[in-house]
Structure formats: structure tokens, C-alpha cells
Amino acid sequence: TTPLAGTRLGSDAKGQTSPVPVEFDDQERYLRLGDVNDILVSVGEGVHFSDGYDFVDFLVSVSGDGLAARSVVRSVEGASPQSLRAFFRELAADWKGTQGDRTWESIEHDLTIKASRDPLGHVILGFTLRESFLADAWQVRVIVCLEAGEEMAHAAVGMERVLGAE
Secondary structure: OEEOOOOOOOEOOOOOEOOOOEEEEOOOOEEEEEOOOOOEEEEEEEEEEEOOOOEEEEEEEEEEOOEEEEEEEEEEOOOOOOOHHHHHHHHHHOOOOOOOOEEEEOOOOOEEEEEEEOOOOEEEEEEEEEOOOOOOOOEEEEEEEEEOOHHHHHHHHHHHHHHOOO
16 A cells, blocks of 8 residues: 555654545555545445446445445446546646535435535545435545645546546
């Protein structure tokens, strides 16, 4: 497991290692997004299936203090402008935040990502992960905050590598 070039592994005042904001594993094909609040969102870890067309199924897991949830998500990737890869590329390209808030949702509604900006130059990613579309299914919401420049660019590269062509 190696962080993408340019990411940092921080330490807090006690010398404890904090999560890597953006981490990608070439062999296991997953992307992890972490933040200072010990929230970790993993995309692609363990399950990755492409049907040979544009549909991709991948595992998304969310963890934090007292929280662990995971669900398989289906997305239309390929050249689709509605792909998760395109969503992350656009967020990285718009590092100044001139395009405003954005939302991406998987085709079966099991993952929604809402992106907004704060005045300090961060991209605030709100992840809502659901068990299914049924009314009684569980759902969990977490927030991950990344720097708009380098961290968001590395997240976009990682997403491309996780969900890109086999």
C-alpha cells in the first residue's frame, strides 16, 4: 500500500499517525480517502467487477470511530459524463470552486456524493452510502474534507486508476 505521490502521512501532537488523505494500492485496486476526524472511505477494496461494457460494480466502505458500513455500488463508467471518474476529474479541475456545489449518484442509488467548498480551499465530500433503495434499508453519512488542489487531484487520479479500464 502506497500513498499517491505527493500525499502526506501526518502525525498529531502525541506522535500518532493520522490517516492518509489520499491513498491508492495498485495491486488491490482501491482508493482510500481519509480525514483528520478519523473517517475513512474506501472505494474498490475487495470487490471490483466490470461487465465488459460500461457498468462497473465496486465495494465502498466507510469507517470511523464506532462505525463500519459497506455496500457494493454500480456505476456507469466508460466515456459517460455521468461516471464517478468524470465527477472526480471535474472537482479536481475546478480547484478554485467556480462551478459551485455538485452531486453524483450511482445508478442504483446506493451511493451519493455531494461536493461543496469552504472558504479555506477545501473540497467537502459528503458520502451517503445505502444498503439498497428499499425504504427500510440502512444508510450512513460521512464527511471527508480534502484540499482543493493537490489532494483532490490525487483523489481524481486514484479514482481513474480504480474504476478505469481493466
